[in-house]
Amino acid sequence: MNDENKKIKEKRNWNLIIYNLSKFYYFWQIFNPIIFIVLICYIVYLKAPNVPRIEISPALVIENGRVSRLACNSDDEAFKEVAVQLSESLAQILYAYSSSDSYSAKTAAFGINFEENSPSASKFHDFVVRNIELTAKGNSGEFKIDKEKIKAGSLPTDFSIYVVILSGTQLLQSKTGTVSQMKKLSVTFKFNMDRGSDGKVFKIIGFNPDFSSI
Numbered sequence: 001m002n003d004e005n006k007k008i009k010e011k012r013n014w015n016l017i018i019y020n021l022s023k024f025y026y027f028w029q030i031f032n033p034i035i036f037i038v039l040i041c042y043i044v045y046l047k048a049p050n051v052p053r054i055e056i057s058p059a060l061v062i063e064n065g066r067v068s069r070l071a072c073n074s075d076d077e078a079f080k081e082v083a084v085q086l087s088e089s090l091a092q093i094l095y096a097y098s099s100s101d102s103y104s105a106k107t108a109a110f111g112i113n114f115e116e117n118s119p120s121a122s123k124f125h126d127f128v129v130r131n132i133e134l135t136a137k138g139n140s141g142e143f144k145i146d147k148e149k150i151k152a153g154s155l156p157t158d159f160s161i162y163v164v165i166l167s168g169t170q171l172l173q174s175k176t177g178t179v180s181q182m183k184k185l186s187v188t189f190k191f192n193m194d195r196g197s198d199g200k201v202f203k204i205i206g207f208n209p210d211f212s213s214i
Contacts, residue, residue: 079152079154079162079191080152080153082202083152083162083164083187083189083202084150084152084164084166086113086164086187086189086202086204087150087152087164087166087185087187088145088166089106089110090110090113090124090185090187090204090207091143091145091166091168091183091185092143093106093107093110093127093128093131094127094131094143094185094209095141095143095168095170095183095185095209096141096142096143096170097131097132097134097135097139097140097141098135098140098141099135099140103131103132103135104132107128111124111125113202113203113204114203114204115190115203115204115205118205118206119206120188120204120205120206120207121204123207124204124207127209137174138174138175139172139173139174140172140173140174141170141171141172141173142170142171142173143168143169143170143171143183144168144169144171145166145167145168146166146167146168146169149166149167150164150165150166150167151164151165151166152164152165159191160190160191161188161189161190161191161205162188162189162190162191162202163186163187163188163189164186164187164189165184165185165186165187166184166185166187167182167183167184167185168182168183168184168185169181169182169183170182170183183209185207185208185209186207186208187204187206187207188204188205188206188207189202189203189204189205190202190203190204190205
């Protein structure tokens with residue numbers, strides 16, 4: 001009798017083992033793909049190089065080497081920073097001409113900021129030629145910008161158009177003496193969301209140095 005009970009007990013144990021194995025196999029079929037995917041992801045994570053995250057946004061290199069980043073066309077402060085710096089550089093080229101070699105390089109590099117074949121680009125070229133002629137005659141200039149009088153902002157009707165107005169003092173030096181006169185410059189920019197091959201975010205579409213004398 002004891003032997004028979006022992007056999008029955010052993011059979012129950014085996015049945016329980018088989019039952020548990022069948023349950024394990026059932027759950028293994030369900031979770032096997034998930035475990036495999038998690039394992040692959042973990043291996044890829046371990047093998048992945050430790051590269052720092054880099055956020056890319058449109059950028060414009062200014063004449064003095066500074067870089068201003070524009071997150072989007074509603075970033076008014078970033079627009080203002082870029083537009084004012086470009087306007088200051090343009091004012092220096094127009095009113096602070098020099099006989100140094102850097103003047104030609106500066107004007108040549110700045111020309112790319114203009115919209116190609118536009119009236120403003122032609123006007124800029126004419127000013128550069130005039131300044132070269134003046135320096136050839138022994139004249140020189142210096143321009144000091146009045147930071148407190150700079151105004152910059154986008155048009156209410158078109159946020160892609162940005163206007164900067166700045167004032168300053170031009171000192172003209174020649175053999176006959178030094179002349180000081182107030183100048184005012186208005187520069188109009190067009191924001192280019194797509195940007196061309198030159199990568200410029202702003203293009204100068206107009207400027208008015210002739211509403212200059214105050």
